[in-house]
Amino acid sequence: MTYLKKELDAQALAAIRVNLSTRDQKLSPEPVCDWCGEAEPVVVYASKRMANGRFQQCWRWIACPRCERMIERENWDALRRRVTARFKKFYGAKLENRFGQGAISDDLIQDSVKVSLDAFFEYGIQATQDPGGTNAAH
Numbered sequence: 001m002t003y004l005k006k007e008l009d010a011q012a013l014a015a016i017r018v019n020l021s022t023r024d025q026k027l028s029p030e031p032v033c034d035w036c037g038e039a040e041p042v043v044v045y046a047s048k049r050m051a052n053g054r055f056q057q058c059w060r061w062i063a064c065p066r067c068e069r070m071i072e073r074e075n076w077d078a079l080r081r082r083v084t085a086r087f088k089k090f091y092g093a094k095l096e097n098r099f100g101q102g103a104i105s106d107d108l109i110q111d112s113v114k115v116s117l118d119a120f121f122e123y124g125i126q127a128t129q130d131p132g133g134t135n136a137a138h
């Protein structure tokens with residue numbers, strides 16, 4: 001099974017930058033991979049549901065070449081490890097900055113990773129399905 005995606009072109013990246021500029025909290029002013037946080041994502045995956053919970057089809061998860069490869073090969077264990085490493089780094093730094101708490105528990109990290117991946121499995125659109133838009137992958 002493969003998931004519906006499209007290449008991120010200059011126009012799509014510009015739209016993401018505009019969206020990022022309106023957010024109070026962001027990981028980076030530049031678009032980064034939604035999985036691992038790497039710069040220069042190359043594709044975006046379709047979703048049946050928006051990040052805010054509204055059921056509306058959209059282009060939702062942007063991915064770097066390495067994460068895209070893991071998704072295409074359904075190498076979920078590798079992707080899970082990669083996302084876990086990113087979350088540990090991100091949440092660790094965030095807590096350190098806000099509360100001076102240092103490390104965050106592995107359980108909480110694992111829960112966050114599971115929620116992220118489960119959302120993709122549940123709302124990602126299989127490439128064989130027609131999302132009804134004009135940007136369907138061929």
Ligand SMILES: [Zn+2]
Binds near residue numbers: 034035036064065067
């Ligand atoms: Zn990535």
